[in-house]
Amino acid sequence: MYALITGPLLWLTFAVFFGGLAWRVxxxxxxxxxxxxxxxxxxxxxxxxxxxxRSIAAWIVPFGSQGWRVKPIFTILFFxxxxxxxxxxxxxxxxxxxxxxxxxxxxxxxxxxxxxxLTIIMIGAGVGILIRRVALPEVRIVTSLYDYLLLVITVAxxxxxxxxxxQIGADxxxxxxxxxxxGEIMLLAVPFTKLFHVVGFFLSxxxxxxxxGIKRGGLKGSPMAW
Amino acid sequence: MPEGKLCNRxxxxxxxxxxxxxxxxxxxxxxxxxxxxxxxxxxxxTSLKNTCKSRIRTWLEICAHCGLCADSCFLYLxxxxxxxxxxxxxxxxxxxxxxxxxxxxxxxxxxxxxxxSWSQCTCxxxxxxxCPYGIDMGVMFSYTRGLLYSQGFVPxxxxxxxxxxxxxxxxxxVTDEDWTETCEWMAEEAQDEWPGLEIPIDKENADVMxxxxxxEPKHYPEDISEAAVxxxxxxxxxxxxxxxxxxxxxxxxxxxxxxxxxxxxxxYSAIERLNPKCAVGTECxxxxxxxxxxxxxxxxxxxxxxxxxxxxxxEWLAQALRTGKIKIDPAKKIKQLVTLQDxxxxxxxxxxxEITREILSYIVxxxxxxxxxxxxxxxxxxxxGGGFNGVGMFRPQRNRAxxxxxxxxxxxxxxxxxxxxxxxxxxxxDLEEEFKIGIKWSFLKPLxxxxxxxxxxxxxxxxxx
Ligand code: HEM
Ligand code: HEM
Ligand code: SF4
Ligand code: SF4
Ligand code: SF4
Numbered sequence: 001m002y003a004l005i006t007g008p009l010l011w012l013t014f015a016v017f018f019g020g021l022a023w024r025v026x027x028x029x030x031x032x033x034x035x036x037x038x039x040x041x042x043x044x045x046x047x048x049x050x051x052x053x054r055s056i057a058a059w060i061v062p063f064g065s066q067g068w069r070v071k072p073i074f075t076i077l078f079f080x081x082x083x084x085x086x087x088x089x090x091x092x093x094x095x096x097x098x099x100x101x102x103x104x105x106x107x108x109x110x111x112x113x114x115x116x117x118l119t120i121i122m123i124g125a126g127v128g129i130l131i132r133r134v135a136l137p138e139v140r141i142v143t144s145l146y147d148y149l150l151l152v153i154t155v156a157x158x159x160x161x162x163x164x165x166x167q168i169g170a171d172x173x174x175x176x177x178x179x180x181x182x183g184e185i186m187l188l189a190v191p192f193t194k195l196f197h198v199v200g201f202f203l204s205x206x207x208x209x210x211x212x213g214i215k216r217g218g219l220k221g222s223p224m225a226w
Numbered sequence: 227m228p229e230g231k232l233c234n235r236x237x238x239x240x241x242x243x244x245x246x247x248x249x250x251x252x253x254x255x256x257x258x259x260x261x262x263x264x265x266x267x268x269x270x271x272t273s274l275k276n277t278c279k280s281r282i283r284t285w286l287e288i289c290a291h292c293g294l295c296a297d298s299c300f301l302y303l304x305x306x307x308x309x310x311x312x313x314x315x316x317x318x319x320x321x322x323x324x325x326x327x328x329x330x331x332x333x334x335x336x337x338x339x340x341x342x343s344w345s346q347c348t349c350x351x352x353x354x355x356x357c358p359y360g361i362d363m364g365v366m367f368s369y370t371r372g373l374l375y376s377q378g379f380v381p382x383x384x385x386x387x388x389x390x391x392x393x394x395x396x397x398x399x400v401t402d403e404d405w406t407e408t409c410e411w412m413a414e415e416a417q418d419e420w421p422g423l424e425i426p427i428d429k430e431n432a433d434v435m436x437x438x439x440x441x442e443p444k445h446y447p448e449d450i451s452e453a454a455v456x457x458x459x460x461x462x463x464x465x466x467x468x469x470x471x472x473x474x475x476x477x478x479x480x481x482x483x484x485x486x487x488x489x490x491x492x493x494y495s496a497i498e499r500l501n502p503k504c505a506v507g508t509e510c511x512x513x514x515x516x517x518x519x520x521x522x523x524x525x526x527x528x529x530x531x532x533x534x535x536x537x538x539x540x541e542w543l544a545q546a547l548r549t550g551k552i553k554i555d556p557a558k559k560i561k562q563l564v565t566l567q568d569x570x571x572x573x574x575x576x577x578x579x580e581i582t583r584e585i586l587s588y589i590v591x592x593x594x595x596x597x598x599x600x601x602x603x604x605x606x607x608x609x610x611g612g613g614f615n616g617v618g619m620f621r622p623q624r625n626r627a628x629x630x631x632x633x634x635x636x637x638x639x640x641x642x643x644x645x646x647x648x649x650x651x652x653x654x655x656d657l658e659e660e661f662k663i664g665i666k667w668s669f670l671k672p673l674x675x676x677x678x679x680x681x682x683x684x685x686x687x688x689x690x691x
Contacts, residue, residue, distance in 0.1 A: 027280060038524075147290075221577075
């Protein structure tokens with residue numbers, strides 16, 4: 001069982017994850033239409049790229065945009081959630097070692113204590129985001145089961161991974177199995193759900209940045225103050 | 227009933243049809259017929275296939291349902307934070323459903339979508355600034371309006387408005403003859419006070435070709451003479467086209483893309499015919515949006531730019547003041563608290579925020595200009611944008627929508643609001659009528675005329691007679 005899910009299933013998962021995201025990027029860019037979108041992507045490329053980078057930069061930095069600044073609590077929850085989400089899986093020693101063993105490629109890893117801290121913070125932020133979803137009427141109205149499900153799918157590998165490492169509830173084998181499975185479920189969900197924002201964030205933000213950079217004022221030399 | 231006599235999927239293309247529609251006061255029969263109008267589902271599915279591409283589909287799908295856009299929408303704020311006014315909810319429950327069901331929606335759904343698209347969104351694009359993914363509900367509602375229009379679900383006034391563009395190449399029944407006559411009449415009237423003033427029609431190779439909002443010849447001809455006076459004083463080599471002078475586009479509000487294209491191409495052909503160095507448009511927001519920002523794309527111009535540089539009136543004016551072509555009498559500068567309405571159409575969506583402020587720096591005594599909060603590209607819509615001002619059926623909603631601007635103005639303490647946009651100007655006038663907060667509102671032209679220094683040689687010489 002363990003051999004299966006850390007062997008063929010894992011490779012399948014990665015193939016779907018990366019293949020799916022590549023497909024997302026490809027179809028998105030292919031579906032951009034300068035005439036329908038009313039953005040001269042090709043002929044004003046330089047202004048477009050500048051606009052796209054400004055737009056992404058403003059939103060990827062905590063409190064970098066007006067939108068983040070007017071929602072400080074959510075902004076903190078959001079970045080705590082996402083920093084853990086991105087850093088832990090990639091830089092965890094226990095993860096890197098798998099790649100080292102299989103492919104011989106290695107990269108720097110973070111200390112276990114930091115991984116623990118980021119994991120706990122991430123789970124805490126996830127709970128905060130969940131509470132916010134339930135509590136605020138303006139969020140509740142746009143929330144459906146789908147959003148709760150994806151939140152659970154995203155947090156699950158962190159909970160199970162943490163349990164496994166700290167051997168809480170005795171059975172390391174069980175938690176590890178649960179962890180790898182939930183991890184794979186998450187990776188599989190990404191290309192097919194709103195989680196494709198892993199790449200979609202950059203595409204969509206970039207597109208609106210190009211819109212502003214090219215058409216909506218960028219060429220006038222007074223760029224949007226995101 | 228598949229299609230009504232007045233309410234149907236066919237655009238208004240003839241003067242007779244236009245008059246029949248106009249004769250139906252308030253759209254009584256029109257809206258009665260709408261209750262029975264069938265949805266052409268196959269056509270809707272085809273439209274989606276041809277026009278709903280990755281940008282919009284991704285926006286709909288990627289939405290995190292985080293609700294961050296809620297507070298950004300002035301309609302959410304002024305409707306007691308009704309969750310039904312959250313931008314993401316508004317678009318997901320209308321366009322989102324249409325896309326999900328691939329056009330398989332019924333009459334009742336379409337009427338609801340019409341109400342949301344024209345009374346719960348002014349296409350001010352503010353929400354797009356506050357969404358982490360840059361999901362722009364204003365863009366999507368404009369797109370939704372296009373779908374609804376093509377199915378005949380459009381407010382009566384806007385069906386008429388886009389019909390006007392199709393028939394008269396203007397948003398109102400102003401013909402080219404009416405226009406040139408008004409120009410001649412205005413020039414004549416102004417000549418008493420301004421000897422030598424002209425409104426040159428169809429002059430080729432001028433420095434400036436001036437275009438207007440059809441409301442000006444129809445209802446506010448003094449706006450044209452004010453523009454003429456300012457060009458005269460600035461010594462500008464200018465002209466107006468005898469045809470292609472109308473810069474606005476109610477078809478933009480209606481979602482009638484075919485009429486949008488016809489209208490803007492008409493203006494561009496005047497530019498090509500007269501070959502001016504640049505074009506300048508009047509103090510109007512959506513007119514600028516239609517001819518300068520979106521227009522190039524409707525006309526299929528790959529560089530996304532009009533055929534010649536096309537300035538908003540504020541850009542021309544700022545330049546005239548900066549270079550001293552028009553000089554302000556320091557004694558006449560505004561010395562009362564004054565605030566400025568940033569029009570979404572050319573501030574948020576065209577980046578002219580510093581230009582309007584530069585003008586104010588020349589005409590307002592330091593310390594008397596008070597910014598609204600928020601301002602510049604983050605300003606709220608006046609409350610009447612996107613056609614909202616003109617739709618009788620949604621008047622109560624529109625009046626409510628004015629409350630945000632009212633409170634913004636009240637917070638500045640200013641009694642004078644400068645509104646260099648026809649739509650904003652109207653909304654602020656209505657706001658005063660509705661709430662009586664004791665303010666005055668003005669375009670820039672009349673203010674400048676009152677405070678500029680008139681060079682000696684331009685003054686009437688009557689004393690010598
Ligand atoms: C992208 C999804 C994944 C996430 C978010 C994730 C996260 C985590 C976390 C948070 C821990 C515990 C670290 C700590 O508390 O210090 C962990 C441990 C672990 N994860 Fe994952 N993981 C993911 C996917 C996977 C996958 C697909 C595998 C299987 C190959 C895997 C294998 C492991 C192992 C073996 C450990 C234990 C490390 C140790 O004992 O030191 N993870 N993971
Ligand atoms: C490992 C990949 C990622 C996963 C699984 C993930 C997961 C999530 C989840 C579950 C939410 C919804 C939060 C809620 O319920 O309110 C969310 C929101 C969001 N994520 Fe990610 N995320 C990932 C990576 C990224 C990356 C790389 C970015 C870009 C920097 C990003 C940007 C966003 C944004 C902009 C939102 C929406 C707004 C919000 O809820 O604050 N995410 N993400
Ligand atoms: S802010 Fe953007 S992602 Fe969040 S609910 Fe609104 S539209 Fe969706
Ligand atoms: S475009 Fe403006 S009016 Fe429309 S939903 Fe967005 S913020 Fe509200
Ligand atoms: S009328 Fe003025 S403020 Fe209102 S939407 Fe139009 S440009 Fe914006």
